[in-house]
Amino acid sequence: MHLVLVDSFSGWFELDLLPDMRSVTVIAKLKRHFAVYGIPQMLMTDYAQQFVYSEFTDFACAWDFKHIRSSPHYPQSNGLAERVVRSAKHLLEKGHREHSDIQAALLHLHNIPHAGLPSPAQLLLSRNTRTFLPELKDRMTPSVCRGIKAVLTRRSKESKAYYDRNAHTLPPLQQGQIIRMQTALGFDKLAVVQGPASRPNSYVVTSQGRQYTRNRRLLLHVQKPAPAEGAEDDYRPLPIAIPTHIIRTISLRRDTIKHNRTRYNQ
Incomplete structure (x- = not known):
């Protein structure tokens, strides 16, 4: 160390x-x-x-x-x-x-x-x-x-x-807004904005009784009412969109799945 x-x-x-x-x-x-x-x-x-x-x-x-x-x-x-x-x-x-x-x-x-x-x-x-x-x-x-x-x-x-040529300025967050906080699994944790943090472009948010400080780029504003305390359904990860042609090949042989995915990536 x-x-x-x-x-x-x-x-x-x-x-x-x-x-x-x-x-x-x-x-x-x-x-x-x-x-x-x-x-x-x-x-x-x-x-x-x-x-x-x-x-x-x-x-x-x-x-x-x-x-x-x-x-x-x-x-x-x-x-x-x-x-x-x-x-x-x-x-x-x-x-x-x-x-x-x-x-x-x-x-x-x-x-x-x-x-x-x-x-x-x-x-x-x-x-x-x-x-x-x-x-x-x-x-x-x-x-x-x-x-x-x-x-x-x-x-x-x-x-x-x-950097700003390809960067987009994110709108500021307001106290009480509902957001999804990015974790290792994606934007899967619902939280409530408490206000700006002391460091630049960061906010203090709370989720399930715990307080976090995160950069604005790790917070996604969502149109959803405030979750009830302890409501586990509100904290489930967002569903992942999978192309329909991949779903159809789930039951087929492994080589078929590999072929279709290669074609999709092309």
Whole structure:
């Protein structure tokens, strides 16, 4: 188990091996990083249990930073973290496969320019750090990188515009509306909207006495009266539409079913 901590401005990330996933263990690791780099104004995490417990809430209050949790079951809401997690997994897999030093690989990764920008070390520390490779002395001299925030803002707007070309804005939900919440089986859980959540584009909903926080894209508005408490029929999954020609072949031989499905897919 590992903890990945990334700086949203520079892309510099830290990778820590965790003996367990308790809140106190994660907090101890974060305190060590905050002592080195300073306390962030905002910390965004996923919805893992160690970030939900009261110990972490007390830690955020005592160390004076805003804690935001991404929407459960919707990793796109914290895209930077997901990209860095993929990089960290690749780093760990390569280190395990080649029996190489993970920390040495991380050291070199911090000094590699990416996507036309200076290296994470240059952005965070205003200079490259010393590695095993030869380095020019002027690269070790501190020099503040200017205009980076404007570049990042422009790229963010371009990415959003590209995404919005095929994306559809979903209408907002109102308190008391009936929705179906997406689970691993589809939109199969009826729930009632209680109101907007603290995180962007998310809502607090209740279903069968339990409260959930979900991204808007995981909630489907339905025209149906509010279910009575404990009415199990209201919580059954939506029926699945199956093409009629497939239904007719259910009683036939397996090879016939396979032939018809292939023809349908074509």
